Structure formats: structure tokens, C-alpha cells
Amino acid sequence: xxxxxNGIAKRIAKEVKDGFYVNLGIGIPTLVANFVRxxxxxxxxxxxxxLGMGPFPFEGDEDADLINAGKQTITALPGASxxxxxxxxxxxRGKHVDLTILGAMEVAENGDIANWKIPGKMVKGMGGAxxxxxxxxxxxxxxxxxxxxxxxxxxxRCSLPLTGVGCVTKIVTNLAxxxxxxxxxxxxxRAPGVSVEEIQAATEGTLIVNGDIPEMKL
Amino acid sequence: xxxxxxxxxxxxxxxxxxxxxxxLGGFGLCGIPENAISExxxxxxxxxxxxxxxxxxxxxxxxxxxxxxxIKKMISSYVGENDEFERQMLSGxxxxxxxxxxxxxxxxxxxxxGFPAFYTPAGYGTEVAEGKETREFNxxxxxxxxxxxxDFAFVKAWKGDEAGNLIxxxxxxxxxxxxxxxxxxxxxxVEELVxxxxxxxxxxxIPGIFVQRIFQGxxxxxxxxxxxxxxxQ
Numbered sequence: 001x002x003x004x005x006n007g008i009a010k011r012i013a014k015e016v017k018d019g020f021y022v023n024l025g026i027g028i029p030t031l032v033a034n035f036v037r038x039x040x041x042x043x044x045x046x047x048x049x050x051l052g053m054g055p056f057p058f059e060g061d062e063d064a065d066l067i068n069a070g071k072q073t074i075t076a077l078p079g080a081s082x083x084x085x086x087x088x089x090x091x092x093r094g095k096h097v098d099l100t101i102l103g104a105m106e107v108a109e110n111g112d113i114a115n116w117k118i119p120g121k122m123v124k125g126m127g128g129a130x131x132x133x134x135x136x137x138x139x140x141x142x143x144x145x146x147x148x149x150x151x152x153x154x155x156x157r158c159s160l161p162l163t164g165v166g167c168v169t170k171i172v173t174n175l176a177x178x179x180x181x182x183x184x185x186x187x188x189x190r191a192p193g194v195s196v197e198e199i200q201a202a203t204e205g206t207l208i209v210n211g212d213i214p215e216m217k218l
Numbered sequence: 219x220x221x222x223x224x225x226x227x228x229x230x231x232x233x234x235x236x237x238x239x240x241x242l243g244g245f246g247l248c249g250i251p252e253n254a255i256s257e258x259x260x261x262x263x264x265x266x267x268x269x270x271x272x273x274x275x276x277x278x279x280x281x282x283x284x285x286x287x288x289i290k291k292m293i294s295s296y297v298g299e300n301d302e303f304e305r306q307m308l309s310g311x312x313x314x315x316x317x318x319x320x321x322x323x324x325x326x327x328x329x330x331x332g333f334p335a336f337y338t339p340a341g342y343g344t345e346v347a348e349g350k351e352t353r354e355f356n357x358x359x360x361x362x363x364x365x366x367x368x369d370f371a372f373v374k375a376w377k378g379d380e381a382g383n384l385i386x387x388x389x390x391x392x393x394x395x396x397x398x399x400x401x402x403x404x405x406x407x408v409e410e411l412v413x414x415x416x417x418x419x420x421x422x423x424i425p426g427i428f429v430q431r432i433f434q435g436x437x438x439x440x441x442x443x444x445x446x447x448x449x450x451q
Contacts, residue, residue: 047319048245049389059447064248064440065376065388071246072446082388084395084423085245085271086327089320093338112343122304123316125296130346131320134339165343 001193002174003216008142010035010218011189012101012172015140016042023047023092023132025102026070028142032101043079045097047088047128052080069128089128093135100136102129104143104168106158109205111168111180113141114160126163133164145173145202152204154178154185175199177216184208189216219414222382222432227257230405230433234258234370237265237290241326241371241397242280245271246299246443249390250279253407253435254372258283267291269366271322271393273303278441287311293366295319299443318346321363323393328365329400330428335364368401374435375424378408379417382426391423399428407435 003011005028013035016022023045024030033055036042044053046068053068054075062073076082091097104115113133116126133139146152154171171178176199177189184206187199192215200207224230231254234240240258244250258266259282266289273292274281283289284302291313297303306312317325318340328336337360341347351362373394376387384406386394398404411434426432 046389048248049392056446056448058450062442062445062447063388064442065390067246067248067389067442067444069245071248071443073442073444074446076388082386082391084386084391085319085323085393086396089323093320093340122308124298125294125316126318126346127296128319130318130344131338131340134342162344 001191003191004174006031007191007218008172008174011177011216012140012142013037016040016099018042020098021045021051021091021096022099022101023097025129027103029101029103030070032142045088045091046074047092049083049085049088050074050076050080051083051091052077054080089131092128092131095135095137097136099138099140100132101140101142102132104141104153106153106155106160107141107168107171108155108158109180109185110183111166112158113163113168114158115163117161119161129163133167139168139170141168141171143171143173145175145199152202154203154205156205175202186210187213189214191216192218219381220426221380222426222429223380223411224431224433226433227253227407230254230407230431231257231261233403234261234263236263238369239267239367240269241366241368241401242268242270243373243392243394243397244279245389245392247275247279247441249374249386249392249394250274251372251374251407252438254405255279255282258288259286262286262288264288265290267293269293269326269368271295271319273297273300275299275443276302278439284312291315293317293322295322323396325363325366326393326396326400329367330396330398333365335362337361338363366400369403371397371401371404373397373404373406375406375408377410377412377417378406378432379412379414380432381414382406382429382432383417383422384408384424384429385417385421386423395424398424403430404428405430406432408432409435409438
């Protein structure tokens, strides 16, 4: 069965290793924090200026001066720090952040990503997405394998305006875990009960299937 | 001590006029210069170019200036959450330049630091890089981005002293420190203005040299955009 959003977040949480500084985008990536193992030390960075972000505050404890990049009220954990926007992107551009997890509208087999603009629709802006994808070495895209019209989001070439070029190396969708290398999608794992054929059918770009593909362990 | 204090917001905004370029601190509604924005609305000046990460919401922050058609151009990284903004942008009344967030911060910081331009990987290969110089360093491509030029920077800090030294709180810091000293005149409004000697020099985030005018702000609303809480067990 295909995964739901929490299932995708749960699978991505397994990529988060002890000692990692992690930047989580808005949407499915935000859910990843809920599934990170308790026995490892991880710090979450939010690009508006906090490292060591904690859970949402208890009702009544919210502070207007403490929010995340999605403008939600948050808390800061012991050991947290605050900093300005320039320093925040020094952490990102300077590759001090170990892992970036973000959503996408389209990903291409050459690693291009589009996630900020649909021509003809109101453009809200790229926020920090272009800085993140251009800089991070370890980017995981969290998204559904197909869009609402059932069309593949894993393409030969992106059709939407790009956010970054050749930067995505791993994608976790509701159907599969996929790595990008040598201008192709490589199938690594299947969602429980999902067949290689189903994944193939939902993937427009070149999908390389080598040997038996294991099911994800969640 | 070089005293930077002015008695109120009206004095702090002396010299603002039509068609100027302003930098305004804040991320969403967090850490925005509420008093300066109210005064700009009152003065009714128009044709403004505003450099700010976001454009406020319909009835608060920069949304107040948009309602009165005072802004000609916005330079921002993200402008959701504002219906009037969307209407003006789609009708062509408002010019919008979208800039990647880290680039936006660094274009302020470059102006503060005296760098005319810098190379960043952000936006390479996208429409953001169109018409801009690109260059390869160590096998990776970068885009040349220029420092901003602005007439006034309006920033908001938590505490400040008469010398213009500033301390920020939580994530209300955001773009504010990057904009200090990045415009011809930097105006800082603070929740608590104290005499010199009261702030520990070790704790100062922005030295007063980057600030021309400082005043005690009033009636901070500090609106929360996305109140998100968890229930107590």
C-alpha cells in the first residue's frame, strides 16, 4: 500500500543520523521531526534564525518572538541559539547543515528541482529554497510520486521554472525511495506492498531497477 | 558617548519622502518595526520601494502601506498571506522582485559591510540568474549579486541604549541586524531604551556605530501569524 504523508516522514527519519544538523522545509518535511529516534542527538535549524528548535509550545506559553520559517510558534531546546538571517544562510551555504529535507512539485532525472512557481498562478516566492538546494550536499526530497491529476512528478526534464539545477540526490515518495545518479532515477526501496511495475508506471523519467528491490522497513 | 536618541517616531522619520527606498526588518510579522510602519502610513508618502523579506498581512505590517497604495515596488523572498498584495501585483500596480532569502540577507549585509557585490550559488540555472554575471569557482557555478542601496533602514530591537547599541530577542532578530548600517540612515526602534552603561558590552548584537537614530517604541502588538500549540497532558 502506498504510504501517507506520515509514512513518508517516518521513512525519511531513518536518514537522520546522530550528530546531524537538519533543516526541514514546510509540509511533509516538518513531520520528520516527529519520527526521529530518541537515542540520537539531532538539532533542527530553521532559516529564520534558530538552531535547536523544539516542539510547539503548550497553550499559553507561545511567544511572538519565537517562530519557525513557516511562521508557526515554536520552542527552543536547551543548547539552542538564535542568529540573524545572514548567519543562518552562512550555515546553509557554508555546508554546516548536514541534511536538508524539502518538498517539490517536480524533480528531473538529472537532479533538477522545481518547487516555487507555477506560471499563470500567483507567485509567492522562493523563500530560502533556492539557497538551500544550491548549497546543500545532502538533500532529500519528500513528495507524493504523482500530482493531483495523477501525473508523474519524477520527470525526464522539469516543466516548471527551476529552483535549482542538478542538486537532488534522493527522493522519498509515497511509493518508493529513489536515488539520482548518472542522469537517471535508481529504485532503491518500494513502499510496503507496492510493485516495481506500479512505480515504473508512475515514473516518467528513466527508472533503473537493479535486481530485487526490497520493501521499506518503517 | 555619542547620543543617538530621538524623542519619538516622528523625529526618527525626519527626511523620509516620496520615491525613496527603505529596508524593513522582520520575518513574517516577527520583529517588524511596527512604530515606523505606522508613522509611514500617517505621512502618506508614496512611490516607495521596500526591501523586506515579506510584505505583511492585509491589515498589519507592510500590508498597511499596501492598502494605501504607498508602495511602488517590493523586493522580498516570500509574499504569500496577503490578498491586497496579490491583487496589486496581478493588476500591475505593484512591481515585485523576488530574491532568494539568503541572497536578500547578504545583499543587505554587503551594503552594511562595503562590498559592492558577491557570488552565491543560489539561483544559478534559474530565472533569478537571468541577465546576471555567472562564474565558476572550483568546479561549481555562482551568480554575481549586488549590494542593495537604500535611503532608510527601519529595524526593531528588544533593548537598546542611548548610544544606539542593540540587543535582539529570539527569532525577532532575523533581517534586522543585517540591515543596520546598510542604508544612508538607520532608524532603530526598541521595546526598552536604557541609559548607556546598563547593557553589558559582551551582549551587544549590533554596535551603535551602525545606527543613526534610536527611539523608545510604543504599543507593540506583536501579532502571531500562525499560532501553533500542543495540548498539556
